[in-house]
Amino acid sequence: MTHNERRLASDLAKLGVEQGGVLMVHASLRAVGPVDGGPRAVVRALRRALGPEGTLVVPAFTPENSDTSPSFRDRVRGLADEERAAVKASMPPFDRATTRAPSVGALAETARLTPGALRSAHPQTSFAALGLRAGRIVGGHSADCHYGEQSPLARLYDLRAQVLLLGTGYDTCTAFHLAEYRVPRAPRRLYRCVVSRLGGREWWEYEDVDLDDGDFGALGLDFEGDAGAGNVRRGLVGSAQSRLFRLTDAVDYARRWLPEHRRGARGPE
Structure with missing residues (x-):
């Protein structure tokens, strides 16, 4: 079955996407199924469901420009030192206007490239946004803060944004990182990536929270199981089994869950 923009927008409205609201989306277009008009039609459907005063937010992550990321470790596994050095030398610096984000999927890349979209400045974990509150959400993203208080996630929390998992699971739920x-006393580590400086190319190292999404699937299922009636809405968007929930609910739940389930994590004092 081939879907269309109007039907997808109707599915989104039935699921509970709010007119005039803020919506962060993680999507699998393969799960959605064939759509007349392709990824652009899905972006239009999302914006149609949000209405003229709504704002669409997507990840625009670029782990490809870092030598401390899992994607880099996978890429160089088994290579000799000289080959690893050659890979690093070939990695282009981050440019928020031109750097692609292939790891986040076709929907997010299509939204990022839509005229009027704004992108935050973090060289590894930028976000892109379209709509009325885009500037407020992506502005001020500190280059040494992936997902914390100086990131778009904190702004989305303040705005009580909704999160849509469009054919994806909780393992993709970036919102949990804010938790x-x-x-308290979250463990920290060093990160390194290649950036543009004074027209040239430079490696930059910074310290931030030691991020781990390995248990997000389990965290999400517990969140959904414990959520009150209607707090996690499930339904089909196109052919995709989807979930919709409030970002504040997910973050607040994860804030309580993490100290109880992660070895070495500590709760409030």
């Missing part, structure tokens, strides 16, 4: 920053 990692809100656990």
Whole structure:
């Protein structure tokens, strides 16, 4: 079955996407199924469901420009030192206007490239936004804060944004990362990526929270199981089994869950 923009927008409205609201989306277009007009039609459907005063937010992450990321470790596994050095030398610096984000999927890339979209400045974990509150959400993203208080996630929390998992699971739920920053004495580590400086190319190292999404699937299922009636809405969007919930609910739940389930994590004092 081939879906269309109007039907997808209707599915989104039935699921509970709010007119005039703020919506962060993680999507699998393969799960949605064939759509007349392709990814652009899905972006239009999302914006149609949000209405003229709504704001669409997507990840625009670029782990490809870092030598401390899992994607880099996978890429160089088994290579000799000289080959690893050659890979690093070939990695282009981050440019928020031109750097692609292939790891986040076709929907997010299509939204990022839509005229009027704004992108935050973090060289590894930028976000893109379209709509009335885009500037407020992506502005001020500190280059040494992936997902914390100086990131778009904190702005989305303040705005009580909704999160849509469009054919994806909780393992993709970036919102849970904000809770990692809100656990007292969160462990930290060094990150490194290549950036543009004074027209040239430079490696930059910074310290931030030690992020771990390995248990987000389990965290999400517990969140859904414990959520009150209607707090996690499930339904089909196109052919995709989807979930919709409030970002504040997910973050607040994860803030309580993480200290109880992660070895070495500590709760409030």
